[in-house]
Amino acid sequence: GAVVSQHPSWVICKSGTSVKIECRSLDFQATTMFWYRQFPKQSLMLMATSNEGSKATYEQGVEKDKFLINHASLTLSTLTVTSAHPEDSSFYICSAGVVGVRSYEQYFGPGTRLTVT
Amino acid sequence: DQQVKQNSPSLSVQEGRISILNCDYTNSMFDYFLWYKKYPAEGPTFLISISSIKDKNEDGRFTVFLNKSAKHLSLHIVPSQPGDSAVYFCAARGNTGKLIFGQGTTLQVKP
Numbered sequence: 001g002a003v004v005s006q007h008p009s010w011v012i013c014k015s016g017t018s019v020k021i022e023c024r025s026l027d028f029q030a031t032t033m034f035w036y037r038q039f040p041k042q043s044l045m046l047m048a049t050s051n052e053g054s055k056a057t058y059e060q061g062v063e064k065d066k067f068l069i070n071h072a073s074l075t076l077s078t079l080t081v082t083s084a085h086p087e088d089s090s091f092y093i094c095s096a097g098v099v100g101v102r103s104y105e106q107y108f109g110p111g112t113r114l115t116v117t
Numbered sequence: 118d119q120q121v122k123q124n125s126p127s128l129s130v131q132e133g134r135i136s137i138l139n140c141d142y143t144n145s146m147f148d149y150f151l152w153y154k155k156y157p158a159e160g161p162t163f164l165i166s167i168s169s170i171k172d173k174n175e176d177g178r179f180t181v182f183l184n185k186s187a188k189h190l191s192l193h194i195v196p197s198q199p200g201d202s203a204v205y206f207c208a209a210r211g212n213t214g215k216l217i218f219g220q221g222t223t224l225q226v227k228p
Contacts, residue, residue: 004160046215046217097214106151108161
């Protein structure tokens with residue numbers, strides 16, 4: 001149980017275009033989803049927290065107009081990187097918080113490798 | 118300000134021996150601590166967690182110890198297996214529910 005999927009697993013796009021990444025909880029409902037970014041050999045950095053039906057909360061230094069997050073349902077959150085630039089190239093990972101007793105656990109998706117050329 | 122630190126970037130252990138991964142934190146308000154295992158180009162996989170009100174939690178080959186006075190936790194893997202080779206992240210949960218991750222420790226278990 002507690003499976004989280006991400007799509008696509010990797011994407012290459014040209015500078016200036018936008019890319020949408022989907023995060024789905026497959027066998028549970030997630031009231032809260034988190035979006036992380038990981039640079040090579042570095043830790044996971046939380047970008048934003050998204051709650052179903054409300055606006056995402058962004059971490060300091062993360063541009064909300066550039067990284068658009070939508071959490072339309074209890075099983076789907078999307079991250080759109082708008083007007084992508086090469087410095088946005090990174091590994092993006094989502095996680096979903098489990099509702100209920102084990103709400104402190106987050107289950108992670110497999111990640112999306114974004115390369116902006 | 119790094120609230121969660123894993124000071125050892127790498128660890129090499131012989132198969133069958135014990136692996137001990139360490140983690141230090143600064144915020145006494147963290148209420149849960151978690152360990153995740155991560156392979157390259159994959160998302161982290163949850164391993165084991167511990168509440169701040171406990172000092173030990175065990176699950177099979179994995180045991181996590183928490184020393185609140187020292188603000189230190191450790192993950193013990195025994196016996197270590199080659200398949201355990203991965204990057205291990207410790208994470209702490211704050212009162213907002215957000216996880217703060219350490220930098221990770223790369224474990225290599227040699228056959």
